[in-house]
Amino acid sequence: MADESTLWISGHLAEKIRAHGAETYPHECCGALLGRDSGVVGETDPEKVAATPQREILGLFPLVNRREDSPRNRFSVTSDDVLAAEKEARAHGVDVVGWYHSHPDHPARPSEYDRDHAWPWYSYIIVSVQNGAPQEMTSWRLNDDRQEFSPEGIEIRHRAAV
Amino acid sequence: MPVKVMIPTPLRPYAGKRDSAEFQAKTVGEALGHLTTEFAELRKHLFTEEGKLRSFVNVYVNDEDIRYLAKENTPTKDGDTISIIPSIAGGCN
Numbered sequence: 001m002a003d004e005s006t007l008w009i010s011g012h013l014a015e016k017i018r019a020h021g022a023e024t025y026p027h028e029c030c031g032a033l034l035g036r037d038s039g040v041v042g043e044t045d046p047e048k049v050a051a052t053p054q055r056e057i058l059g060l061f062p063l064v065n066r067r068e069d070s071p072r073n074r075f076s077v078t079s080d081d082v083l084a085a086e087k088e089a090r091a092h093g094v095d096v097v098g099w100y101h102s103h104p105d106h107p108a109r110p111s112e113y114d115r116d117h118a119w120p121w122y123s124y125i126i127v128s129v130q131n132g133a134p135q136e137m138t139s140w141r142l143n144d145d146r147q148e149f150s151p152e153g154i155e156i157r158h159r160a161a162v
Numbered sequence: 163m164p165v166k167v168m169i170p171t172p173l174r175p176y177a178g179k180r181d182s183a184e185f186q187a188k189t190v191g192e193a194l195g196h197l198t199t200e201f202a203e204l205r206k207h208l209f210t211e212e213g214k215l216r217s218f219v220n221v222y223v224n225d226e227d228i229r230y231l232a233k234e235n236t237p238t239k240d241g242d243t244i245s246i247i248p249s250i251a252g253g254c255n
Binding site: 028067074076083086099101103105106117120124146 | 170171172173174175176203206207217218220247248249250251252253254255
Protein backbone atom coordinates (compact mmCIF):
# COMPACT_ATOMS: atom_id res chain seq x y z
CA MET A 1 0.00 0.00 0.00
CA ALA A 2 1.45 3.39 -0.99
CA ASP A 3 2.16 5.93 1.72
CA GLU A 4 -0.25 8.84 1.84
CA SER A 5 1.03 11.75 -0.24
CA THR A 6 1.39 15.18 1.34
CA LEU A 7 0.54 18.63 0.10
CA TRP A 8 2.12 21.76 1.53
CA ILE A 9 0.19 24.99 1.37
CA SER A 10 0.71 28.27 3.20
CA GLY A 11 -1.84 29.41 5.75
CA HIS A 12 -2.46 32.46 3.55
CA LEU A 13 -3.41 30.39 0.50
CA ALA A 14 -5.51 27.98 2.56
CA GLU A 15 -7.44 30.96 3.91
CA LYS A 16 -7.97 32.29 0.37
CA ILE A 17 -9.57 28.98 -0.63
CA ARG A 18 -11.81 29.06 2.42
CA ALA A 19 -12.72 32.70 1.74
CA HIS A 20 -13.62 31.88 -1.86
CA GLY A 21 -15.96 29.15 -0.64
CA ALA A 22 -17.59 31.57 1.79
CA GLU A 23 -17.89 34.27 -0.91
CA THR A 24 -19.75 32.04 -3.38
CA TYR A 25 -21.92 30.25 -0.79
CA PRO A 26 -24.50 28.75 -1.30
CA HIS A 27 -22.91 28.00 -4.65
CA GLU A 28 -19.80 25.89 -5.18
CA CYS A 29 -16.59 27.79 -5.80
CA CYS A 30 -13.71 26.46 -7.88
CA GLY A 31 -10.19 27.31 -8.90
CA ALA A 32 -6.80 25.97 -9.93
CA LEU A 33 -3.96 25.04 -7.61
CA LEU A 34 -0.63 26.27 -8.93
CA GLY A 35 2.55 24.72 -7.65
CA ARG A 36 5.13 22.06 -8.27
CA ASP A 37 6.15 18.54 -7.36
CA SER A 38 9.50 17.84 -5.83
CA GLY A 39 11.75 14.87 -6.30
CA VAL A 40 11.30 13.70 -2.76
CA VAL A 41 9.18 10.70 -3.74
CA GLY A 42 11.44 7.70 -3.17
CA GLU A 43 13.79 9.64 -0.89
CA THR A 44 14.57 7.66 2.25
CA ASP A 45 16.46 10.24 4.31
CA PRO A 46 13.80 11.31 6.83
CA GLU A 47 15.34 14.75 7.25
CA LYS A 48 15.16 15.41 3.53
CA VAL A 49 11.60 14.10 3.38
CA ALA A 50 10.54 16.33 6.27
CA ALA A 51 12.12 19.40 4.70
CA THR A 52 10.79 18.97 1.16
CA PRO A 53 7.13 18.64 0.23
CA GLN A 54 6.04 16.06 -2.32
CA ARG A 55 3.74 18.69 -3.76
CA GLU A 56 3.68 22.36 -2.83
CA ILE A 57 0.91 24.83 -3.63
CA LEU A 58 2.47 28.20 -4.43
CA GLY A 59 -0.51 30.07 -5.84
CA LEU A 60 -4.18 29.94 -6.75
CA PHE A 61 -6.10 30.83 -9.88
CA PRO A 62 -9.72 31.38 -8.79
CA LEU A 63 -12.26 30.62 -11.48
CA VAL A 64 -15.92 31.19 -12.17
CA ASN A 65 -18.12 28.14 -11.71
CA ARG A 66 -19.52 27.54 -15.21
CA ARG A 67 -22.41 25.36 -13.97
CA GLU A 68 -24.97 28.16 -13.98
CA ASP A 69 -27.78 25.58 -14.08
CA SER A 70 -26.83 23.83 -10.85
CA PRO A 71 -24.15 25.77 -8.97
CA ARG A 72 -25.28 24.68 -5.50
CA ASN A 73 -24.09 21.13 -6.01
CA ARG A 74 -21.98 21.17 -9.19
CA PHE A 75 -18.93 22.97 -10.49
CA SER A 76 -17.42 23.06 -13.95
CA VAL A 77 -14.11 24.34 -15.30
CA THR A 78 -14.06 24.51 -19.10
CA SER A 79 -11.10 23.56 -21.25
CA ASP A 80 -10.60 27.29 -21.95
CA ASP A 81 -10.39 27.88 -18.21
CA VAL A 82 -7.88 25.03 -17.91
CA LEU A 83 -5.76 26.59 -20.65
CA ALA A 84 -5.95 29.99 -18.93
CA ALA A 85 -4.84 28.42 -15.64
CA GLU A 86 -1.96 26.65 -17.37
CA LYS A 87 -0.89 29.91 -19.01
CA GLU A 88 -0.92 31.65 -15.62
CA ALA A 89 1.09 28.80 -14.12
CA ARG A 90 3.71 28.97 -16.88
CA ALA A 91 4.02 32.72 -16.43
CA HIS A 92 5.04 32.07 -12.83
CA GLY A 93 7.27 29.11 -13.56
CA VAL A 94 4.97 26.58 -11.91
CA ASP A 95 2.40 24.01 -12.99
CA VAL A 96 -1.31 23.44 -12.49
CA VAL A 97 -1.14 20.63 -9.93
CA GLY A 98 -4.79 20.42 -9.02
CA TRP A 99 -8.11 22.05 -8.39
CA TYR A 100 -10.13 23.23 -5.43
CA HIS A 101 -13.85 23.48 -4.96
CA SER A 102 -16.32 23.86 -2.12
CA HIS A 103 -19.13 21.66 -0.86
CA PRO A 104 -21.90 23.95 0.43
CA ASP A 105 -23.54 22.33 3.44
CA HIS A 106 -21.87 19.03 2.62
CA PRO A 107 -18.81 17.31 4.05
CA ALA A 108 -15.36 17.81 2.55
CA ARG A 109 -15.45 14.31 1.08
CA PRO A 110 -15.42 13.55 -2.65
CA SER A 111 -18.73 12.44 -4.06
CA GLU A 112 -19.32 9.75 -6.63
CA TYR A 113 -19.77 12.56 -9.13
CA ASP A 114 -16.37 13.94 -8.13
CA ARG A 115 -14.81 10.53 -8.65
CA ASP A 116 -16.47 9.87 -11.98
CA HIS A 117 -15.19 13.16 -13.38
CA ALA A 118 -11.73 13.23 -11.85
CA TRP A 119 -8.36 13.13 -13.55
CA PRO A 120 -5.47 11.23 -12.03
CA TRP A 121 -2.33 13.01 -10.74
CA TYR A 122 -4.14 16.22 -9.82
CA SER A 123 -4.73 17.12 -6.17
CA TYR A 124 -8.39 17.89 -5.45
CA ILE A 125 -8.87 20.17 -2.46
CA ILE A 126 -12.42 20.30 -1.09
CA VAL A 127 -13.59 22.80 1.52
CA SER A 128 -16.86 22.25 3.33
CA VAL A 129 -18.85 25.46 3.80
CA GLN A 130 -21.62 25.12 6.39
CA ASN A 131 -24.18 27.93 6.56
CA GLY A 132 -21.69 30.22 4.87
CA ALA A 133 -18.81 29.41 7.22
CA PRO A 134 -15.82 27.43 5.90
CA GLN A 135 -15.11 24.32 7.90
CA GLU A 136 -12.94 21.29 7.16
CA MET A 137 -10.59 21.33 4.16
CA THR A 138 -9.28 18.07 2.71
CA SER A 139 -7.28 16.97 -0.32
CA TRP A 140 -7.62 13.87 -2.48
CA ARG A 141 -5.97 12.12 -5.40
CA LEU A 142 -7.70 9.70 -7.74
CA ASN A 143 -6.34 6.16 -7.61
CA ASP A 144 -4.84 4.67 -10.77
CA ASP A 145 -7.78 2.30 -11.16
CA ARG A 146 -10.26 5.22 -10.89
CA GLN A 147 -12.28 3.30 -8.31
CA GLU A 148 -11.72 5.70 -5.43
CA PHE A 149 -9.77 8.66 -4.13
CA SER A 150 -6.92 8.40 -1.66
CA PRO A 151 -6.68 11.12 0.95
CA GLU A 152 -3.73 13.47 0.71
CA GLY A 153 -2.32 15.04 3.83
CA ILE A 154 -2.38 18.84 3.94
CA GLU A 155 0.41 20.55 5.84
CA ILE A 156 -0.17 24.22 6.48
CA ARG A 157 3.30 25.61 6.06
CA HIS A 158 5.71 26.87 3.45
CA ARG A 159 9.41 26.58 3.01
CA ALA A 160 11.60 29.40 4.22
CA ALA A 161 12.97 31.55 1.41
CA VAL A 162 16.49 30.59 0.33
CA MET B 163 5.85 14.14 -40.42
CA PRO B 164 3.28 11.96 -38.63
CA VAL B 165 0.35 13.11 -36.47
CA LYS B 166 1.45 14.48 -33.11
CA VAL B 167 -0.69 13.79 -30.04
CA MET B 168 -0.10 16.20 -27.14
CA ILE B 169 -0.48 14.48 -23.77
CA PRO B 170 -1.92 16.59 -20.92
CA THR B 171 0.01 16.86 -17.67
CA PRO B 172 -2.19 14.54 -15.57
CA LEU B 173 -1.74 11.70 -18.05
CA ARG B 174 2.01 11.97 -18.56
CA PRO B 175 2.85 9.60 -15.67
CA TYR B 176 0.98 6.93 -17.65
CA ALA B 177 2.83 7.69 -20.87
CA GLY B 178 6.39 7.32 -19.70
CA LYS B 179 6.37 11.01 -18.63
CA ARG B 180 6.17 12.02 -22.26
CA ASP B 181 4.33 15.18 -23.27
CA SER B 182 3.63 14.01 -26.80
CA ALA B 183 3.70 10.99 -29.06
CA GLU B 184 3.62 10.63 -32.84
CA PHE B 185 1.73 8.16 -34.96
CA GLN B 186 0.71 7.50 -38.51
CA ALA B 187 -3.06 7.96 -38.42
CA LYS B 188 -5.82 8.84 -40.84
CA THR B 189 -8.36 9.79 -38.16
CA VAL B 190 -8.45 11.07 -34.60
CA GLY B 191 -9.85 7.73 -33.48
CA GLU B 192 -6.95 5.90 -35.09
CA ALA B 193 -4.42 8.19 -33.41
CA LEU B 194 -6.03 7.76 -29.99
CA GLY B 195 -6.16 4.03 -30.61
CA HIS B 196 -2.41 3.96 -31.25
CA LEU B 197 -1.86 6.10 -28.15
CA THR B 198 -3.79 3.77 -25.88
CA THR B 199 -2.21 0.70 -27.44
CA GLU B 200 1.26 2.03 -26.75
CA PHE B 201 0.28 3.35 -23.29
CA ALA B 202 -2.46 1.00 -22.14
CA GLU B 203 -2.92 2.69 -18.75
CA LEU B 204 -4.20 5.79 -20.51
CA ARG B 205 -7.26 4.04 -21.84
CA LYS B 206 -9.41 4.07 -18.74
CA HIS B 207 -8.75 7.76 -18.14
CA LEU B 208 -9.69 8.71 -21.71
CA PHE B 209 -12.52 6.28 -22.46
CA THR B 210 -15.53 4.85 -20.64
CA GLU B 211 -15.96 1.11 -20.34
CA GLU B 212 -18.25 1.36 -23.37
CA GLY B 213 -15.38 2.80 -25.39
CA LYS B 214 -16.69 6.38 -25.60
CA LEU B 215 -14.50 9.40 -24.92
CA ARG B 216 -15.18 10.61 -21.39
CA SER B 217 -17.20 13.82 -21.29
CA PHE B 218 -14.40 15.76 -19.62
CA VAL B 219 -11.84 14.78 -22.27
CA ASN B 220 -11.71 17.46 -24.96
CA VAL B 221 -9.90 16.66 -28.18
CA TYR B 222 -8.78 19.23 -30.71
CA VAL B 223 -7.21 18.87 -34.13
CA ASN B 224 -5.11 21.93 -34.83
CA ASP B 225 -7.17 23.95 -32.32
CA GLU B 226 -10.58 22.78 -33.64
CA ASP B 227 -12.77 20.83 -31.24
CA ILE B 228 -13.62 17.46 -32.81
CA ARG B 229 -17.16 17.73 -31.43
CA TYR B 230 -17.75 20.31 -34.14
CA LEU B 231 -15.99 18.27 -36.80
CA ALA B 232 -16.49 14.55 -37.26
CA LYS B 233 -15.70 13.53 -33.70
CA GLU B 234 -13.37 10.54 -33.67
CA ASN B 235 -13.85 10.13 -37.41
CA THR B 236 -12.25 13.53 -37.96
CA PRO B 237 -9.61 12.98 -40.60
CA THR B 238 -6.00 13.71 -39.80
CA LYS B 239 -2.97 14.12 -42.01
CA ASP B 240 0.78 14.30 -41.53
CA GLY B 241 1.79 17.35 -39.56
CA ASP B 242 -1.54 17.70 -37.72
CA THR B 243 -1.49 18.15 -33.93
CA ILE B 244 -4.10 16.48 -31.75
CA SER B 245 -4.43 18.10 -28.32
CA ILE B 246 -6.14 16.48 -25.36
CA ILE B 247 -7.35 19.21 -23.02
CA PRO B 248 -9.04 18.42 -19.71
CA SER B 249 -12.14 20.04 -18.42
CA ILE B 250 -12.75 19.72 -14.71
CA ALA B 251 -16.03 18.94 -13.02
CA GLY B 252 -17.37 17.76 -9.73
CA GLY B 253 -19.91 18.47 -7.06
CA CYS B 254 -21.08 17.64 -3.62
CA ASN B 255 -23.71 15.04 -4.47
